[in-house]
Amino acid sequence: RTLTGHESVQPQTSREMLSSGHWLIPTIGGDVWLERPPPPMWWIGIVYTVTGVKASDSIARLAAVLAALPIILLTVGIAKRLFGKGVAVMAGLILATMHEFYSYAINPEADIFLCLIVTAVLALFVSMEFPHVRTTGAVAGSGKPSFFGTRPWPMAGFFLLLGATNWAKGLLFGTVMAAAPIVLYLLGRALQERSFHPLRPYLWCWGWLIAGAAALAWPVAVIGQYPEILQLWQEHYLGRLHRGYLREPWWYYAVQVPYVLLPWTLPALVGLLCSARAAWQHAGRERFICCWALSAPLLLSLADGKHHHYLLHCLGGWAILAAVGLAPLWGWLQDKLRLIPYSAALGAVAMALLAGTGGILWYSRIPGRWGTIVGAVVFISLATWVILTACQQHHLLRAFVGILAPILAAYWLWVPYQASYLDDYKEDLVFLRGAESLIPNDVPVLVQYDWTAPLETFWVLYHMRRPGVLIRDPWQAAEKTANGGQNSSTAYVLARRLDLPLYRRAGTVETVLESTRTRGEKNPDQRRVLYRIHFTQPLPPAPEDYLRVVRRTLW
Structure with missing residues (x-):
């Protein structure tokens, strides 16, 4: 299936990194794009390089699959340490066939790469907290570790990975997803034991410095060049918390959790019920798995912004619960079906x-x-x-x-x-191929930023065989055409029909080709169009307020 606009974001930024050689700051059509840190784009770029392909939907999906496989293996490792080999094998296969996990395992968005880091943090925590298979209430070390003292190397790796949770989807979210089940589990132990001993190994100055350095390395580098990224963080995080972005009711995850677990919802819920008593009574394997499964939906319910794919990071815990719940559910069904x-x-x-x-x-x-x-x-x-x-x-x-x-x-x-x-992009692909054949080889392909559906801009750029040049407005189209040299008074622009009145302010516009249908269109004005524009000489001045809005740094 053709990559969607969402799915094309990181493959396109990876493609541009490979072309430009600039690996720190992602770009879209040559313009800076600051919404996501670059490590997942590096991974996709490596897969492109190894396969010898510059852009391919299949290879981009392969990059996601190669990130998903270690998640399954890490989940198997956690389950094996806590519940044994049989549960581990079933948990891995259950996770791989949960429809939400499968959907993102072939989807080269940031979420599957973040899930890998989050799961690695949890796997390392389990290896320290539960040093023996099927041990209840094990501790990560003994004695009273000091705040400035030394720790085993796995603890340093734990903090490094905790900081690295900021490398995939941006600041804080991944750290919260990784830390929530750990904090919930450790606080439960501390309260039950009436002691700070469970917390002491993690109260480590050098570990938190490692985590902070890893988390802030890219943001600090970017702030120096683009201080406006602070506005991005404010809009993204505060907007999701309490300003209504992706607003859903408080009970949203009560409905979405059973949905994302399909087709393993029933055994997962049975596993939760079977583990609940042990989880409540003592700090052990059942409590940790319940913390992993439940902390994300409970914590995320406090925010205004909610989406089912945020649950991706707790599916490993639910997969283990499903494997635990299979035995009692199977026994019950076996007795009933025989009747x-x-x-x-x-x-x-x-x-x-x-x-x-x-x-x-x-x-x-x-x-x-x-x-x-x-x-x-x-x-x-x-x-x-x-x-x-x-x-x-x-x-x-x-x-x-x-x-x-x-x-x-x-x-x-x-x-x-x-x-x-179910591929909604078929007509758009036909349109793009036709448009490419009509644009002279010595003329740049200008792509109007899609203010109707911004992420669709990435889709157009990624699925063009020729590199596209992003523009925000007709005046920028004229500037970039003039910089291109040949026939600088004429430009070819990929836009939507509704952009026509705006481009007419800059010159004479000719419709060269129009899509028969565009994905998500609500009316024909939203269809993709290839325009040939002959700019007026001299070009009329652009409204300053308008340019200030459309030419801001993108995210």
Whole structure:
């Protein structure tokens, strides 16, 4: 499937870094873009370099996959240390097949890279706090470590990674996601033991200096060149906290948590219930996993700004809970299904009827129509039969494999279906290819910043085969065309139809090509258009207030 505007952001900035050789400050179409730190872009750039590809949707997705695989392995390591090998293997496969994790594991946005760092912090914490497999209430060290004393090297690595949580998505958010379950767990231990001993190893001057240096390295370097980044942080963080940006009701995550855990919601909730008593009674493995799973949704509920993808960083904890909950859920289902003759066949028929009825009722809304409906009915009935049969197996591992198989098959079928029927960028891609063929090779491709949907600007730039030059307004288009040299009174601009009145203020505008449909369009005025502009000589002056707004540093 074609990368979306959101998904094109870091691949495009990586592409420009490779082209320019400037690795510290990300750019978009040559203009500075400060919203994200560069390390994830470096990673994507490395994958581009190794594969020998300058820009490719598939290779960009591969970069995300290569970040997701260590997350799964780290989660397996945590689960193995706390619950043993069987739970660990199931937890890794459960995490990999949670639909939210899968969606971001093939999505080269900052979130999957941040999730890797957060999970690494938690894995290192577990290795220090639980030095022995399946030990309850282990401690990270002994004695009374001093504030200025020494610590083992893993502790220094812990603080370095804690600071590195600011390297993917920006300041603070990642640190909060990593620290919340740790702080909650350690405070619980301290209160229960009525002692500061659990906190002492982490009250370390040099560790916090390491974390601070790692966290502030890029921001300090950027502030010196672009002090306006302070406004970005104010708008992004305060806006999400209490100014209504992405505003959702307080109960938002109560609905979203079950959704992001699909198709493992039921065993995850069972695992939470089974672990709750032990988590409440003593500080041990159950309490830590519950802290990991619950701290993010509880803490994020306090902010105005909410989104389901913020839960990505706690899915590892929920995957382990799901693996823990599978055994009691399997035992209960096994007993109940044995009481119903031909339960697997009856369940398959019931689900086929339900899927068929839904397909008939929503026939006109289903891409692929009858082919999709018939295929879905057949697959759902077979998957139901396989899962119900698996639940009656006498060995948990065999039951798990039987449940996992149709889930993997569903993903295998979903990917080509999504690419064939749910790719909203098909018409836009056809338009871009046509536009490229109409622009002379010696003329720069000017791309108007998309004020309607800003991230779509990245999509246009990334999916152009030729490097594009970002412009904010017609006067800047004239300036950059003049700097280009040849035929400096004429420019080719990729914009939207609604930009036409603005460009007419700068000269004569000719529509060369227009898209038949643009993703997300609410009316034809939002369609993509290739304009050829003959600038008026001399160019009329631009409104200063307007330029002050549109030419600010981007984020």
